Amino acid sequence: MTIALAPQDTPSQDAQHATAEGSFLHDVIAGLALQPKELAPKYFYDERGSQLFDNICALDEYYPYHVELELLPSVAADLSRFFHTELSAKESELGIIEFGAGSLRKITPLLDNIDCVSHLTAIDISKEHLLNSCNELRRQYSGLKVTAQAQDFTQPLNLEDPGSTRLGFFPGSTIGNLHRKQALDFLRNAGQTLGAGGYLLIGVDTKKPEYLLHQAYNDDRGVTAQFNKNILTRINRELGGDFDLMHFAHHAFYNHDYGRIEMHLRSLRAQRVHIADREFYFAKGESIHTENSYKYHPSEFADLARQAHWQTRRLWLAPDDLFAISLLQFNPAVDAR
Template sequence: MSSTVIRAQAKPVAESIDGEFYRDVISGLRQRQKQLSPKYFYDALGSHYFDQICQLDEYYPYRTELNLLPDVAADLNDYFADRGAEGLNVVEFGAGSLHKIKPLLDGVAAIRRFTAIDISGAHLHNACALLAEHYPSLEIQPIEGDFTKPLELAPSAATPMGFFPGSTIGNLNPTSAIHFLASARKTLGDGSYMVLGVDTKKDEQVLNRAYNDREGVTARFNKNILTRINRELGADFEPDNFDHSAWYNRERGRVEMHLCSRSEQSVRLGKENFQFRIGESIHTENSYKYHPEEFQQLAAEAGWQAEKWWLAEDNLFSVVLLGNQGQVELTP
């Protein structure tokens, strides 16, 4: 049996990504603390840089979680077999290069369909085509779209199980994380589950090294967002006039990533000019870290219940299985 790859678009699509991109950039640069959304890191080159980051010695989340996933898969296989699940539709949010889904596909017998959601369309479809070569009996559905918003999945009798590996949930502040988890519940529907990677609080030196690698790959990844804004929106950033900077903010429990202006400069975007002082930064990313009990409380506010935790050695990283508790109303 050959693999089926269903070409699909996210629904509903309210506007083009370019229009939303422009508005988000303009809005972010108008803030007192200038900021850009990390979801715009992931054009084709940004996705390539992130793949390189995942291979760095300093970047522990990728390899630690990858080493944990075979155990997660074995336990999930038993968990769903005990519940008589006839099939799972795994839905990966922000799918990227699809490396981490493979341990689940190898170890969980109930998986019948894989739905991959990502904002970078070309990268997504290439990754799905490669995955299909290795799993010819798997039905694969790529959806190009913003995974932070509710999306319409193709009809399936299989039980939906979200998959959100890495520390991507940490890129959202706690309020936004709650709303994403609630949105994911809406996408997945009743009786669904979700498997998430959650980075843990740990020694600050380990955290700071992970986001300031010696080879400068993270710096190139960070600056690439300016190159993308120039290319797609017609701005005139000089990326080399900005320095990458990242540190752990202990009070807020997060690593912050910034681009710091090396000089007084002006940047044009559309009809607007944005002034930068020496040392003034654009805040490009947060990566929140959680103790398990902290994240368990956060997930509960979005209507999820923690069913099972997996912790790596020395509590370096964690994975959690969430179950859908039912209807929960959130204030806007």
Template sequence: MSGLASPEAGIVAEALAGLTAPRKSLPPKLFYDEAGCALFGAITRLAEYYPTRTERALLTRVAAALGAWVEPGAALVEYGASDEEKAELLFGALESAAYVPIDIAAPALAALAARMRRRHPAIAVHPLAADFLAPVRLPAAIAGLQRLGFFPGSTIGNLDHDEAVAFLARARTALGPGSPLLIGVDLEKSLDILIPAYDDAEGVTAAFNLNILTRLNREAEADFDPALFRHRAVWNDRFRRIEMHLESRVPQSVRLAGLRIDFAAGETIHTENSYKFSEARFAALAAQAGWIVAESWTDPDRLFSVQLLVSRS
């Protein structure tokens, strides 16, 4: 492995673990290098991609109701904060004193913090570059403040069941007693809506998916030819999820950190899941981590929901 240092060593280890498994996969957090963050931003503006615009519209309604649950001057703790646009819809209603954006993409997080300090100088910004799927210690500077956890975008749907329960349980502990969690949850719907949202006509989602190979070429000593893979988005009815895959167009061999990895024609790398929920199934999931759904908001077409969770005890 040529003595690769962290974080590259971690990327190599995760990539090799997934690509040498019987069913090849890559962790979706590898999407989010600088190019991946930009491509995801472009996805959120696509006509086919309903989650972002639907959630934003809901958050304008939700913000007005938060006063019943969160005291003025609370700290907003956002998990997976690649940008601040959704958080900004809440700052006024919360009279936020502090904002803790947490994300694994350190460059995007630094740019977010710089923008926030220019646009909202009265709000103390404490960026935390971390993998929120691991235990996270919140900054000591917000120790005396109530916290509102914020996990938008239905990112919860990218986690398998056990991962989702573990994340929700860790967030409950980190946020502390009396601190609710506001979370975006994508709902079950027609495949005529779902599939185009993950396989758009312009090919932006395909470029986002393929960019993970470009990142491995740059950071993990790989030699993928992205042109020899195609993006696929499929519905898995058994697990109620959209799956994203990269399918090998031809039989081929790729090297990564000195190891040869063979692909058959049609073999795929599974890169992401996006689970879709009924409100009852999500409530049951949250309950396993010690949360109760206190309030839930949905759009008129029931495409998406924003749910406020409070601790069960």
């Protein structure tokens, strides 16, 4: 689903916007009809949601952001040497395709260290935020071609001029927001997009002591709670819903059985909520499951990647194994068992 691209509004973009709004309504109604109720985490991210995510990243407790950002310069220096030996003279240009680009803060260590990057395609579902982030990056790197693609990265992608060798970049452990089957589908689609021999640099959060995980998703200032509730604000504003945010509470915990943080919005009382012409009943204590954040041991993640025909070429671990960054290469001939 492509939502929109260029700054100007055209009739075809209006039609795309209508389609995006239609699928938002459809997904919300379908998700709230489930038992237990659920909403897809991609709907956190409108302009306000992206800003709130940046506010989360500014918190000391949110280690995944800081630890990955600190690891990236040494990863990028290694990658620069790797691509100098790996790329032949005729394939000396690298096109980077970043999935879930957000504020594009993690691309700068790569651009500062790898000199053969000719083009960046930044993909994100949060259109206004993406366009602003790309404009800012163009100002910083005037020689770099930057394309903004406001699109759902779980859908097949058509890339414009991505350079002769393709390096996907998927930081932030965003893959952890996908269930196992969704993660496999994403990796398979990325293989099609990046092509045989293409690379994927992917940041993945690791399993670790539960108190660290708990702190990261339950900050004292309530920023994560605001982010979580933004999904209800969007439903109210864009779909004419009547959620009363005072009567829902943020709830996040580590689910050992599934190896994931779960985020929920818990109803503080029995209540009815209306969206379009539908009514949804919430019992006191009932929750909407809004996000998973799966944590992987590096070997578990390498197994998952192999099942989608991705070979692990390099692995970098942050101190105390708090976070992992892997360089994968797509090889359709890899034994996926």
